[in-house]
Amino acid sequence: MHFSHHPAIWTQYPELAAGVLAARGLHRDVQAESVIARHEAVARARLAASGGESEWPEVQAWRRAFARMGLKPTQYRCASESLLRRFRKEDALPRIHPLIDVCNAISMAHGIPVAVLDVGQVRGDLQVRHAQGTERYLTFGDEVEHPDPREVSFVDDEGNAHARRWTHRQSGLSAVRDGTSEVLVVSEAMHAGGAADVERVLESVREALDAIWQVGASSRRLAASDPRFAFR
Template structure:
């Protein structure tokens, strides 16, 4: 299997820095609570210093990207902004699955979208690309949707759309669940210091996964010149 971004994505968003990680040994009883709490504490400190998630440079950069795609940034937020907004408003995050909780916490700490996808639900390959409009997106409520033509999505070989509006919302099809054993984690940043920050994010996530009892098989930073990750 392999993951990549379509050349059109790199051309339209040359500031993009993508980090990918493949992990095995995922279980519903991973001991990730302490690690998630540690990253959430970092997120709280950043929110307290900034006053709001919208003031963080990572979030501002994604808002600019969404605006360029013709999306209203306050209507369609990148995943990390939505998580930080919820943390600020509610004061705490719900516990869903140890891996999801950890990835959400890392996403908030680095203010960067982090998507964890169940590899068993991906068909042959996965690419971030402009959708044709015929792809099938399974919402968490069970509804079947189709991305708009040209909308950026995560698309596999069978035409499954694993995200809507790029980093806005994942699909329920490849969401991590109790039976998940292998995951592909995709982290995407577009802010000015992303090239320095993304390696730190990947290292921190890989270390936290190892501490929790999972096995990180491989991770890479992708670029327009080296856009493909085999896993």
């Protein structure tokens, strides 16, 4: 099984920086609050210093990318911006699953989307590509949607769309749940210096996996010249 971005994505978004990590042996019965709090503190300090997430270069770059996709950036926000916006207003996020909570905190600290997918729900290879419009996207309310033609999504070999509007929203199909043991973590950035920041995101995830679950992980940064990552 491989993860990749379609060549057309690299061509249309040459500024894209992407990194992927795979890990197994995950479970829910862990204590993760200290790690979460550390990354949330970074996000809180950055928000206070900047006046809001909309001023962050990481967020601004994704807004420009969404505009190029024909989406209104203030209607469809990348996942990290949505998290930061809620965190700024409420100074907290609801706890979902320790791994999701950790990755959400890391995403906010860096201002970069971090997707976590249950590998057990991915059928065959997974590729970030333009949708044809026939793919199936399962919402968290168990409703089936179809991405718009040319919409960017994470699509597996059976036509399951694991995201809507690229980094806007993940699918309920591959969401991490209590029984999840093997995951694929994807981080993508569009801003100048994004490659180094994606590396830092992956390192933060690796450190959390080691500290909380005592499991290792394989990871790599992707590029147009080397776009594939084997995860099973």
